[in-house]
Amino acid sequence: MCKPKVAVIGTGGTIASQGRGPLDTQDYASSGRPILTAAELVAGVPALAEVADVVPVPFANIPSTAIGWTEWRALLACIAETKAAHPDLAGIVVTHGTATLEETAYFLSLTLPDEMPVVITGAQRPFTALSSDAPMNLVDAVRVAADPQSRGLGVLVVLNDEVHAAREVTKTSTGRLQTFRSPDLGALGHVDADRVSLWRRPARLLPMAEHFDVRGIETPPRVDVTYSVAGGDGLAVRAFLDAGAQGIVAAAFAPGFTTPAERDALGVAIAAGCVVVLSSRAGSGRAFPTRRYGEQGFVSADNLNPQKARVLLMLALTRTRDRAAIAELFARA
Template sequence: MTKPKVAVIGTGGTIASQGLHPLDTQDYASSGRPILTADELVAGVPDLARVAEVIAVPFTAIPSTAIGWAEWRALVAKIVELEAQHPDLAGVVVTHGTATLEETAYLLSLTLPTDLPVVVTGAQRPFTGLSSDAAMNLVAAVRVAGDPASRGLGVLVVLNDEVHAAREVTKTSTGRLQTFRSPDVGVLGHVDADRISHWRRPTRLLPVAGRFDILGQERAPRVDVVYSVAGGDGVAVHAFLAAGAAGLVAAGLAPGFVTPAERTAMAEAIVHGCAVVLSSRAGSGRTFPTRRYGEEGFINADNLNPQKARILLMLALTRTRDRAEIAGLFRTA
């Protein structure tokens, strides 16, 4: 039986990190040892050859705290290039640090001009750690990327033997292995030893033709997140506007409100052309439309968490400043 051809793009992160010894599973970033390249990571998991023909693709190996717009554009370009170079490519795996993994996965799902299976994976323990999840997560991700049933599901996130939709998954624990979860809707499937079980398909996917083209966008519109707390006075809103924010996302008090002072500052920002999206710091659930916020021009994030609402608003602002059009994207993307 012919094995699927899967490309592995290594961007760094814990999955490719090395501690000083097997018990160094917490402060390994201070070890001084280099982050493994894609070639080294793939070579370190020889059993990958049992499940796929793997192509290791070099990329900048960095902590995911350092990843942003430039790296996202480069990833999109690299995946487009790989698909053109390898017509028989079954899928792509992106190895990534877990800190911003969900943001990269969601951005890729909104921007990749292809239905080629793309899977983002990472690890909670470094590659050298005792009982590291790095190797098994990589194998599982390659298996999912190479599975024909993964085509058309959008960008997927695979860790801890679970398959998640990029839009829905979030990191919920700093250190536990089961950190990635989809709070409102659950997993798409499981990666078991005998097969990959897909239980459902995501419904909130932009069609390929409707996705955002960021390759010509050298800089992203500035969008900042305002974290709402009791007594919040709106100073952060004014500071972000002074820094040039074209959009703001409120990590609001559940179910999606902000303090009176923050609301006043944000309403003023809307009058002056800034797009403001109401999300929630709760971690799950929709923010519901209300008459008073709607009349002032606020946009609801639906059930996107603040960091993902920021991604969608950044992309939306590359295309339009029309409030109704942006609101429509938050209902469908």
């Protein structure tokens, strides 16, 4: 029986990192050993050959803390080139550091132009660590990418035997293997020994016709995040505005309130033409669109966390500055 073909694009991160020895699970970034290339990573997991015909694709060997708009656009181009070079692909896996994995996944889910399965995976322990999660996460991701039922679900995130939607998942622990969770709604399914078991489809998927085309946008609109704390005086808001912010995401107190001083500063930003999106620092639940904040011009992030609200606002501002249109987008995407 012919095995499905899956491309593995390597971007670096912990999943491809090498420590000083099997017990080095913390300081491997300074081990002096190189990050594995996509080809080396695939070769290091012989079990991959049992589930798919895997094509390694080089991209970058960097920590995910170094990934942003420029790398996202380059990754989009790499995905497009990989599809063109291998028209018989069943799906694509992107290996990624966990620090910004959720942001890359959500960006791709809003910008990829077709329904081919794209699965993002990473690891909490480096490839060389005792009981590393890297090999199994990679195998699971390839299995999910190769599975026909993954088609049309948007970008998926697979770690720790779980399948999550890009929009919903977030990193919740610095070091535990079960770090990626979808706080409000839970996993889409699991990767079991006998099959990929999916239990639901994500309801919040932007239609393909509305996906963002960023190929010609080298510099994104500046969007910053301000974090509400007791006694916050709004100084950060004013600094962001002075720096040229076109959008600001407020990581507000749950369920979506700032300090009075922050609200005043954000009101000044709105009056100056900056789009302000109200998210929550709680990590779960919606930022409710209250009348008081709505009348002042705030846009609700719904239940997007601040870092993902920033991704969507950056993309939205490439298309429109109309607050009503952006608010409608946040209610659907």
